[in-house]
Every structure is written in structure tokens, then in C-alpha cells.
Amino acid sequence: MHDLRLIGSLAALWRLAPEQRLRFTFAAVLGTVSAFCALAPAAIVYFIGLNVLEPGAQGLMIRPWVLWAVVAVEVRFALLFASRILARVGAVSASYSLRVRLASALGSVPLGFFNVHQSGELKHTVIEDVDGVQAFFAEDFIEVVSAVVIPIAIVVGFFVVDWRLALASIVSYPLLAWVQRRLVLGAQQQRIEFERARDRVNAATAEFTRGIVLQKSFGQSHESVRVLETAIERYRSAYRAQVDATALPASLMRTLTSSNLFVVIPLGLYLNGMGAVGLATLVFFGLFNLRLSGALLRLAKLTSTVVAAGVNARRIEEILAEPALPDAGTREEIADASIRFQDVTFHYSSDASGRAALRDIALSVPAGGVTAVVGLSGAGKTTLARLAARFWDVDRGAVQIGGSDVREYRLERLMDRIAFVFQEAYLLDDTVVQNIRLGRRDLSDEQVIAAAKAARAHDFIVAMPEGYRTVVGRNGLRLSQGERQRIQVARALLKNAPILILDEATASTDPENEAMIQDALATLARDKTVLVIAHRLSTVVEADKIVVLDAGKVVAEGTHPELLATSEHYRRLWHDYNKSFEWTLSSPERAAR
Ligand SMILES: Nc1ncnc2c1ncn2[C@@H]1O[C@H](COP(=O)(O)OP(=O)(O)O)[C@@H](O)[C@H]1O
Numbered sequence: 001m002h003d004l005r006l007i008g009s010l011a012a013l014w015r016l017a018p019e020q021r022l023r024f025t026f027a028a029v030l031g032t033v034s035a036f037c038a039l040a041p042a043a044i045v046y047f048i049g050l051n052v053l054e055p056g057a058q059g060l061m062i063r064p065w066v067l068w069a070v071v072a073v074e075v076r077f078a079l080l081f082a083s084r085i086l087a088r089v090g091a092v093s094a095s096y097s098l099r100v101r102l103a104s105a106l107g108s109v110p111l112g113f114f115n116v117h118q119s120g121e122l123k124h125t126v127i128e129d130v131d132g133v134q135a136f137f138a139e140d141f142i143e144v145v146s147a148v149v150i151p152i153a154i155v156v157g158f159f160v161v162d163w164r165l166a167l168a169s170i171v172s173y174p175l176l177a178w179v180q181r182r183l184v185l186g187a188q189q190q191r192i193e194f195e196r197a198r199d200r201v202n203a204a205t206a207e208f209t210r211g212i213v214l215q216k217s218f219g220q221s222h223e224s225v226r227v228l229e230t231a232i233e234r235y236r237s238a239y240r241a242q243v244d245a246t247a248l249p250a251s252l253m254r255t256l257t258s259s260n261l262f263v264v265i266p267l268g269l270y271l272n273g274m275g276a277v278g279l280a281t282l283v284f285f286g287l288f289n290l291r292l293s294g295a296l297l298r299l300a301k302l303t304s305t306v307v308a309a310g311v312n313a314r315r316i317e318e319i320l321a322e323p324a325l326p327d328a329g330t331r332e333e334i335a336d337a338s339i340r341f342q343d344v345t346f347h348y349s350s351d352a353s354g355r356a357a358l359r360d361i362a363l364s365v366p367a368g369g370v371t372a373v374v375g376l377s378g379a380g381k382t383t384l385a386r387l388a389a390r391f392w393d394v395d396r397g398a399v400q401i402g403g404s405d406v407r408e409y410r411l412e413r414l415m416d417r418i419a420f421v422f423q424e425a426y427l428l429d430d431t432v433v434q435n436i437r438l439g440r441r442d443l444s445d446e447q448v449i450a451a452a453k454a455a456r457a458h459d460f461i462v463a464m465p466e467g468y469r470t471v472v473g474r475n476g477l478r479l480s481q482g483e484r485q486r487i488q489v490a491r492a493l494l495k496n497a498p499i500l501i502l503d504e505a506t507a508s509t510d511p512e513n514e515a516m517i518q519d520a521l522a523t524l525a526r527d528k529t530v531l532v533i534a535h536r537l538s539t540v541v542e543a544d545k546i547v548v549l550d551a552g553k554v555v556a557e558g559t560h561p562e563l564l565a566t567s568e569h570y571r572r573l574w575h576d577y578n579k580s581f582e583w584t585l586s587s588p589e590r591a592a593r
């Protein structure tokens with residue numbers, strides 16, 4: 001099975017470098033010839049032996065043969081050097097083209113792909129996984145090829161010289177293969193345990209760090225300390241187990257690989273005594289058995305490197321195989337800013353249960369009005385909002401904007417027409433001004449500042465050390481949720497799109513920020529078609545239309561008073577909301593958080 005994994009990994013890697021195959025093949029040929037040159041001195045010793053040691057030998061001039069051995073060694077290094085250079089050049093080109101292909105694949109996947117795959121994970125593939133593939137082709141590929149070809153050549157040579165000693169030479173290898181397999185399988189289990197233990201330590205550390213505040217303020221040891229200690233203890237023993245699992249079998253392997261000499265030498269001496277084989281043959285088997293075990297050991301060692309590179313390759317393949325969102329539409333302009341869902345059914349392909357996130361949704365969002373979607377968490381509100389902007393394509397039915405299917409529009413134009421404010425604001429690791437402008441060079445600083453003012457963001461921005469030039473985001477200044485949110489609103493304002501989608505835009509902000517953001521949103525929403533997903537019903541009572549979603553279906557639709565009168569489901573949501581509101585008022589420390 002492990003050998004299969006080796007072959008599978010090699011195949012996956014090979015598939016990733018279509019343009020470089022000629023180069024790599026050539027490098028591998030050079031590398032293999034070089035490996036044969038490394039065998040030449042031993043072969044020459046055998047040849048000399050044949051002509052000197054065997055009964056009736058004529059003897060020969062030894063000196064030229066020694067010279068040939070020296071030449072072979074020189075040639076070997078020259079070829080090795082050439083093959084390495086070739087492999088490296090190929091590897092760098094291959095990794096460059098892989099990154100280009102990854103970038104283009106990521107540029108054409110549906111936007112929803114990025115809701116499922118975290119940016120850290122994608123970065124890992126584009127950087128580390130590609131590096132892994134590059135290192136494989138630069139360093140290991142030639143070695144693997146020669147580590148496979150050389151043993152085969154040696155074994156063929158064995159059988160040409162003497163079949164009995166040849167059999168004796170290879171008899172222990174099946175046993176060896178078996179041990180190797182056990183070793184790898186055993187270590188694999190330990191490795192999984194080890195990785196699990198490591199993840200647990202990470203989680204426990206994060207939990208512990210969060211708990212520090214509690215410990216400091218309450219002056220007592222928290223449960224998380226105990227959890228962390230246990231996790232570290234488990235980690236330690238998993239680590240030990242992993243080392244044990246690999247160390248013992250590895251040394252056993254070493255011993256076993258040379259053990260065939262214990263069979264070959266006695267048998268050889270016996271055959272020699274019978275006069276069946278000459279001394280030169282004995283020398284031949286002695287020398288080449290050492291070479292054989294050396295090459296096989298190297299192959300065994302390379303296996304884990306190759307399998308690791310194969311894992312890198314498969315992760316890259318997965319992204320490259322991600323289906324692109326078809327962008328075949330040609331429509332440029334929208335007739336009006338209305339949105340319609342026509343019997344839309346959609347399920348996430350990543351959801352193994354196969355359950356639809358939305359079922360037979362029929363819904364219209366009239367142009368210029370405010371339509372709100374409410375429902376419990378998990379009802380499908382976010383999915384609905386994202387489908388409106390074609391983050392994914394629907395399974396059945398159609399989403400229309402301005403009376404035409406969203407798939408009929410050129411994707412870029414469609415995106416121009418829709419502005420989003422999400423619950424989470426994503427900030428680039430860049431200045432505030434770039435974060436608002438998002439790469440659009442046609443926007444002047446004045447326009448950016450005007451948008452920031454309208455988004456109620458200007459005051460906190462100018463209060464920062466370098467104002468609009470302050471670097472924010474991951475490695476920059478940390479902004480509060482509310483501040484990040486207002487930057488997001490400023491972006492949406494600048495975009496000035498006729499359709500605005502708000503997905504729980506104020507859900508994770510404090511009341512003071514929320515008031516300001518609501519204010520800014522009111523500016524943003526003027527004269528727009530607004531689809532608003534609300535976590536607080538107070539923000540939607542004024543909406544022209546409220547749609548109640550439950551478990552992926554529309555269960556009621558109407559204005560606030562209508563729904564209060566007709567929908568039991570809505571009444572319950574409203575009741576729960578009012579209760580939590582009262583509760584918020586009666587627990588001030590919670591409200592102030
Ligand atoms: N990326 C995803 N992959 C798989 N399932 C998802 C994904 N996003 C949401 N879901 C599922 O789809 C359903 C609707 O989710 P969502 O639209 O986020 O609900 P809401 O916004 O109303 O809380 C939920 O059951 C959720 O678990």
C-alpha cells in the first residue's frame with residue numbers, strides 16, 4: 001500500500017509540471033547515468049578480478065583500468081552537476097507556472113469559495129505547497145529515479161553473473177518490504193495521534209489565553225489551566241510515541257538490509273569450494289550487495305519525502321480542479337435595480353448531508369425599496385443574500401436582477417451594480433485610504449474623505465497617528481469592530497451601486513457604534529434597492545417588506561403590522577426579540593461590553 005502511495009504521489013507531482021517534463025526527464029537520465037558511473041569502479045574491480053584471480057587468467061595491464069575508474073568518478077560528478085542545474089531550472093519554472101495557474105483558478109472560482117476556504121489555508125497552498133513541489137523537483141526527483149533504476153540494474157547484473165548467488169542476494173528483501181510497510185503504517189498512526197495532540201495544545205493555549213483575564217480578575221486558577229496541562233502532557237507522550245515508533249524500526253531496517261551478506265558470503269564460499277564460481281564473482285557479489293542495500297535504503301528514506309510532496313501536490317490539484325464560475329454572460333446594463341428569486345433551490349456542495357440550504361424560494365425585492373429578511377440563525381438568510389450577488393449559482397430556479405437572470409450578465413458588471421456590507425469587515429494590510437479605495441485609482445483622496453465622513457468614520461481616522469495614511473489590518477493598527485464596519489460602509493458608499501445588501505451589518509458592534517453605523521447606513525441606503533438581513537428586529541420594522549425565513553423556506557411575507565397580525569412565526573421572533581431587549585436593559589454591564 002505504501003509503495004502505491006509512493007507511485008500515486010509521484011504521479012500527482014508529475015501531473016503538475018506538464019511543461020517541464022522534457023527537462024526533468026533529461027535531468028533524470030543524466031542523474032541515472034551519473035549513478036551508473038558511481039558503480040563503475042566496483043565493476044572495474046570485478047573485471048580486473050576476472051582477468052587476474054580466475055584460474056587460467058591471462059592477466060592484464062591494471063593501470064589503464066584504474067585510470068578508467070578515476071575517469072568514471074569524474075564524469076559522475078560532472079553529470080550530477082549538470083542534472084542538478086537542469087532540475088533546478090525546471091523546478092523554478094514549474095513553481096512559477098503553478099502559482100500563475102493557482103492565481104488564475106482563484107480568480108475565476110465563485111466568490112462563495114472564499115467563504116468556505118479560509119485565506120490562511122489558501123495562502124498555505126500558494127506558498128508552502130508550491131514550495132514543497134519545487135523542492136521535490138529540484139532535489140529529490142533525480143534521486144528517486146536513480147534509486148529505482150540502480151537496484152534494478154544491479155539485480156539484473158546479479159542474474160547475469162550467477163543465478164544462485166543472485167537469489168541469495170535478494171531473498172531477504174521481501175521480508176524487508178514487509179517490515180518497511182509495518183513501520184510506515186505504525187508510524188502513521190502515531191503521527192495522526194501526534195498531530196491531534198498538537199492541535200489540542202493549540203486550542204487549549206488559545207482558551208488559556210482568553211481565560212487569563214478571568215484569572216487575573218478573580219485571582220484563582222481557572223479550569224483552562226488544567227486543560228492546558230493535560231493537553232501538554234498528552235502532547236509529550238504522543239511525541240515520544242512517535243519518536244519510538246520510527247527510531248526502532250529504522251535501525252532494524254538498517255540491520256536487515258545488510259543481512260543478505262550473511263547468506264551470500266557462506267553460500268559463495270561453498271560454491272567456490274565446489275569450484276562452481278570464481279573468486280572474482282565473490283568479490284562482485286560482495287561489492288554490489290553493499291551498493292544494492294545502500295540504494296534501497298535511500299529509496300526507503302526518500303519515500304516519506306515524496307509522500308509529503310505528494311500531499312502538497314494534491315492540495316494544489318484540488319484548487320486547480322475547482323470549477324470556475326461560468327462567466328459567459330454578455331449583458332452590460334441592468335434594466336432596473338429589482339431582485340427576484342424564482343423558485344430557487346440551493347445546497348452547499350461542501351455540506352455532506354445533501355440538505356438544501358434554500359428550498360423553492362420565491363421572492364421579489366422591488367427596486368428602490370427596503371426589503372428585510374428575518375429568521376433564526378441558520379435559516380438561510382446569508383445564503384439568500386449571497387445568491388443575489390451570484391456568490392454561487394443556484395441548483396434550480398433562477399435569481400434575476402432587473403428582470404434578467406444574473407447568469408446573463410458579464411460578472412464584472414454585475415458586481416459593479418451591487419454593494420455589500422457584511423457582518424465581518426475585512427481589512428487589507430494597508431493604509432486607511434487604500435482600504436476604502438480598494439485599488440480604484442480613479443478615486444481622488446477628496447472622494448475618499450467625503451465617503452469616510454458620510455460613513456461617520458472621518459473623526460476616528462483623523463484621530464489616528466497618521467490619519468488616512470495609518471496602516472491598519474493584520475499587521476497594522478487594530479481597529480474596533482465598529483470602526484472596521486464604518487470603513488466597510490465608506491467603501492460601499494464610494495461604490496455607489498444601485499443595489500445594496502446588508503448582512504447583519506451591526507451584529508457584532510456595541511450600541512454606540514451601532515447607532516452611528518445605522519446612521520451611516522441610512523445615508524448609504526438613500527434611493528437604493530436595499531436587501532437587509534437583520535439580527536435586531538427594531539431595525540426592520542420600517543421596511544417596505546419583511547420576509548420571514550425558516551429552515552430554508554419562506555414562511556411569511558408582509559409589513560411589520562401585517563406580519564404581527566398574520567404570522568405566528570413572526571410574532572414569536574418579535575416576542576423573543578423584545579424579551580432579549582428588556583434583558584439587555586436590565587443588565588447594564590452586558591450592554592456596555
Ligand atoms: N459554506 C457553507 N458550507 C456548508 N453549509 C453551509 C455553508 N454556509 C452555510 N451553510 C449552512 O446553510 C444553512 C444556512 O446558513 P446561513 O445562510 O448562513 O444562515 P443564516 O445566515 O440565516 O444564519 C445552515 O444550515 C448552514 O449550516
Ligand SMILES: [Mg+2]
Pocket residue numbers: 381382383504
Ligand atoms: Mg448569516
